[in-house]
């Protein structure tokens with residue numbers, strides 16, 4: 001019997017999701033044994049034309065990581081959608097837009113001006129910005145177009161499942177592959193990780209009081225938090241209350257607060273707004289000026305509360321419908 005065909009593809013991402021596949025260690029041999037990999041640009045020399053000549057629906061599953069920003073990424077994910085029975089958004093950037101989507105706080109023009117004109121180390125006297133085509137005597141050179149906004153994968157194509165995390169942990173990858181191979185997947189649209197919040201599974205949860213009251217915020221780099229104490233109760237911002245569990249509490253176990261890479265649970269539509277609404281009740285003061293000073297002590301609130309979910313936030317949805 002022919003082995004199921006599997007594709008891996010990366011869009012706007014750091015490469016960490018590709019590393020996560022390699023982190024399967026010896027389990028990767030089991031994967032290679034069980035499936036026929038037809039596309040994996042980071043590791044194998046398949047071409048786009050190899051995929052184009054395949055029959056529609058002939059790939060059992062495509063794992064696509066990274067957000068979508070360029071015309072090439074847009075074309076490739078649409079091609080893989082056509083050729084695949086199942087598409088899995090692999091990792092935070094495909095799932096929610098991820099860190100690349102923080103660029104949506106600026107326009108494309110502002111991004112070009114910062115990178116190509118203003119960064120102190122830039123030497124660009126002619127003010128050259130990226131162009132989609134340029135002619136030289138040898139012929140025309142082309143580059144993909146950079147779109148105005150960074151989008152999560154399901155803002156471009158229909159997605160069947162979401163494998164969360166920056167990057168998804170090896171056990172979840174193996175569980176997903178096993179479920180696909182055994183035909184035991186949950187209903188379409190599911191996020192393949194438990195529905196509990198991270199606080200429910202956190203090893204520090206017993207030190208988290210029912211009502212937290214803090215009088216000042218602390219930065220993790222400038223304070224020492226005992227390894228059994230809830231970060232939030234100690235005044236360090238931790239997105240655990242608004243984040244889905246399943247990562248194995250990786251950051252918490254390394255004595256770092258959660259930054260929300262697993263995204264929200266099903267009950268929450270906007271992870272950043274959910275955290276913000278709880279966060280605003282934490283400060284132990286009724287004085288308007290003190291509350292204002294407390295709010296201002298949050299450095300880069302948009303980057304902090306929406307570190308992974310800006311593209312799929314309510315703000316992005318309102319913006320799209322404008």
Ligand code: SF4
Pocket residue numbers: 198199202203204205208229230231232233238239240241252257258
């Ligand atoms: S707020 Fe953070 S440290 Fe506290 S219980 Fe939740 S996940 Fe754990």
Ligand code: SF4
Pocket residue numbers: 165166198243244247248249250251252257258259260261262263
């Ligand atoms: S603790 Fe939070 S940020 Fe860290 S891996 Fe888990 S979900 Fe992601």
